[in-house]
Amino acid sequence: MVLVDRETDEPIAQVPIPVGATVYDAFERAEQRLPTRCRGSSLCGLCRVEVREGSPLPPDPPPDERALLARVAPHEPDARLACRMKLDPRDDRLVVAIDRARWQAARALDRARRG
Ligand code: FES
Secondary structure, rough: EEEEEEOOOEEEEEEOOOOOOOOHHHHOOOOOOOOOOOOOOOOOOOOOOEEOOOOOOOOOOOHHHHHHHHHHOOOOOEEEEOOOOEEOOOOOOOOOEEEEHHHHHHHHHHHHHHE
């Protein structure tokens, strides 16, 4: 799975797709944690990404996910919670996009926590 810059589509990171994992889990397991405050509990909305490519594409978000995203990212209509999107092991070409500044801030915070 490839993570790209939301504005430029430039690749930022690439991680394997573990069977049965969420997009969030895949990055976590590869020690490339996505932005989060709730650590994958679908509460903060910080892990949001946009799906750019994939086959099969993930199903549409359920109403509670749509409600959270409308609150935290009203100007990102294609956003999805990475911690809610289950990965299909057949999909080795999934491409998701993130705001690069949020990604970099999360990476810096992770590095500071690890010392
Ligand atoms: S990690 Fe908080 S909503 Fe996904």
